[in-house]
Amino acid sequence: MNYFLRGIGVLTTVGVVSVLAFSLPSGEARGDGGDYVLPRLKNKNWQQECSSCHIAYAPAFLPRASWRRLMGDLDRHFGENASLDPAIQADILKFLEANAADSGTSQMGRRVMQGMDAKAAPLRLTETRWFAHKHDEVRPATWSRKSVGSAANCAACHQKAEQGLFDDDSVRIPK
């Protein structure tokens, strides 16, 4: 009896351990691989309207309050007029908020929120502490190189930025 119960205990432990072990790779396959792989998200309006001047920055890079500020001021968007039809604007904002850094939907978001003041609403992800930390090895002069332009130009160095991949294998700083 004793052996029997112990046997069940061992089997249960093995079961739990293997479930944990196997849930990690499948999490990555879903696209949430932690620090550098973003979940694959679909929103037609966001993809269409927010990727014509730069890549469509993933919602997980900024908290909800930031997206509300940005989407509320599109006619004065970093010196550009990026205003939209109100229905489209509302649809994009809803999508950004649902997947924002503080929405609890991605590892990337959790990382971005670490070290951010709870009330902060930065307009630039490139000015967050998270971004500075991830890029502490990039020398200041590199950002203003002609081939880069600005830190906001992720795709200059992250060759798979448009697919939401920021792993170190796909980073190459241009000359």
Ligand code: HEC
């Ligand atoms: C008409 C062009 C244009 C469109 C359309 C546009 N943007 Fe931008 N956006 C800019 C420019 C210019 C910058 C500043 C880039 C730089 O500093 O190099 C910028 C910067 C940003 C930044 C800050 C990047 C940083 O430095 O961290 C965010 C966030 C952003 N845009 C979000 C959006 C969203 C969301 C949409 C869609 C609703 C959008 N943009 C559509 C032109 C545009």
Ligand code: HEC
């Ligand atoms: C001048 C080139 C350059 C630009 C522009 C740039 N990055 Fe990076 N990024 C790097 C380098 C270099 C690293 C460090 C790679 C490593 O860990 O080996 C990095 C790391 C990262 C990481 C962490 C990856 C990991 O392995 O943990 C993320 C996420 C990231 N960048 C996102 C962005 C985003 C988003 C933008 C645009 C808003 C951007 N980067 C713009 C060069 C750049």
